[in-house]
Amino acid sequence: xPRLKYPxxxxxKAGLKTINIFELRAETSLRDNVNDFREYADVLYSAHAPTTxxxxxxxxxxxxxxxxxxxxxxxKDYIDRCAMFPNIGxxxxxxxxxxxxxxxxxRGQKGDYETHIESIRTLSDYARSSGIExxxxxxxxxxxxxxxxxxxxxxxxxxxxxxxxxxxNPEEWIEMCLDVDRDNVQLCLDTSHVSTYGHRFPExxxxxxxxxxxxxxxxxxxxxxxxxxLYDVRGRxxxxxxxxxxxxxxxxxxxxxxLQATILLEHFYTKEELHxxxxxxxxx
Numbered sequence: 001x002p003r004l005k006y007p008x009x010x011x012x013k014a015g016l017k018t019i020n021i022f023e024l025r026a027e028t029s030l031r032d033n034v035n036d037f038r039e040y041a042d043v044l045y046s047a048h049a050p051t052t053x054x055x056x057x058x059x060x061x062x063x064x065x066x067x068x069x070x071x072x073x074x075x076k077d078y079i080d081r082c083a084m085f086p087n088i089g090x091x092x093x094x095x096x097x098x099x100x101x102x103x104x105x106x107r108g109q110k111g112d113y114e115t116h117i118e119s120i121r122t123l124s125d126y127a128r129s130s131g132i133e134x135x136x137x138x139x140x141x142x143x144x145x146x147x148x149x150x151x152x153x154x155x156x157x158x159x160x161x162x163x164x165x166x167x168x169n170p171e172e173w174i175e176m177c178l179d180v181d182r183d184n185v186q187l188c189l190d191t192s193h194v195s196t197y198g199h200r201f202p203e204x205x206x207x208x209x210x211x212x213x214x215x216x217x218x219x220x221x222x223x224x225x226x227x228x229x230l231y232d233v234r235g236r237x238x239x240x241x242x243x244x245x246x247x248x249x250x251x252x253x254x255x256x257x258x259l260q261a262t263i264l265l266e267h268f269y270t271k272e273e274l275h276x277x278x279x280x281x282x283x284x
Contacts, residue, residue: 006262008278009045012037014268019043022274027092027264034081034088046090046222046262047082049075055104060119061096061111061166068108068119071096075123083130090133090222090262092188093123095167095176102163116166117179124182135188135222138173138213139165141196143236150233154200168197170212177219186221189213191256192266195228195235195248206230207249214255223256224266240267244280254284 009025010018012032016039019026027046028034034047051058053074060075062068075093082088096119097111120134127134146162167173177187194213198206207230214220227246229235239246243253243265256263268274 004257004263006045008281009262009264010268010274011264011266012040012044014274016040016043018268018271018274021271022278025262030094034078034085041085041087043087044085045087046092046264047078047085047088048092049078049094051094056107057097057100057105058094059097059100059108059111060123061098061113061116062108063110063112063115064108066107068115071108072119072122076126079123079127079130079132082132089131090135091127092135092137092222092224094137095139095165095173098164098166099161100163100165111166113166113176117176120176120180120185121182124180124185128184133184133186133221135186136167136173136177137188137190137224138170138193138197139168139190140193140238141168141200141236143196143199148236150236154202157200159200170197170210170215173213174216174219177216187216187219188222188224189220189256189259189261190224190226190266191248191252192224192226192228192238192240195230195246196238198230199233199236203231207252210248210252214252217255217259220259221261223259223261223263225256225263226266227253242267242269242273242277242280244277250284253281257281257284 025045026043030048058071096116194210198210227241228239230247
């Protein structure tokens with residue numbers, strides 16, 4: 001049976017008492033101010049960087065250089081705050097935006113691939129002095145945000161001018177990490193997000209399509225582990241089910257468990273559900 005490289009982690013919202021009872025680690029979410037969790041310092045080994053500045057989404061790929069530089073400063077400030085914690089060794093980051101059109105996104109709507117790569121390198125160099133690794137997370141395919149109704153067949157969707165970020169498909173996700181080419185920049189696999197990608201394809205192809213996210217396990221050093229509905233329209237959303245409660249194939253979960261990576265169960269509902277989930281993972 002595969003063994004985990006590190007103890008599993010849960011979000012800080014599980015509470016310090018629960019985290020210690022189950023002998024787990026913790027991660028702050030993208031909505032948390034890491035400074036609010038000083039009492040978690042002993043168990044806090046990773047942190048999720050912010051994704052917004054005010055109502056605008058951060059975009060270090062932005063062709064708008066003023067906005068891009070402002071976003072880079074937000075991430076540098078976050079790195080500085082994480083560096084004050086003795087055990088935080090990884091910061092999870094969302095990729096920048098390729099195209100984003102909304103009333104709230106008044107700046108940085110367009111992104112450029114090479115600009116994004118250089119921005120990641122800049123943050124990599126900054127994080128290195130604090131001994132922090134940046135892990136880049138594969139993102140959602142934003143069905144709802146693109147006003148795609150549940151009864152719209154996947155084959156009828158035109159993604160060309162949709163709201164999209166970089167790193168949504170496995171090939172680009174992996175290639176960007178390779179192009180950055182920094183030893184403290186690796187990948188974070190989000191298993192709920194892979195389902196939203198799988199829904200772009202016929203049901204019979206989905207299991208094979210999401211397997212591509214595991215083509216370079218050597219690059220994956222962090223995981224956001226949840227389940228989702230791979231064959232049900234609900235899986236177009238980032239469902240964040242407990243592992244074993246959805247329809248992502250069991251073998252995919254086994255391969256996730258075998259990764260030489262830190263792993264966050266990116267959800268917390270009740271202690272009873274957590275106990276059941278840990279038993280399921282033990283049996284994988």
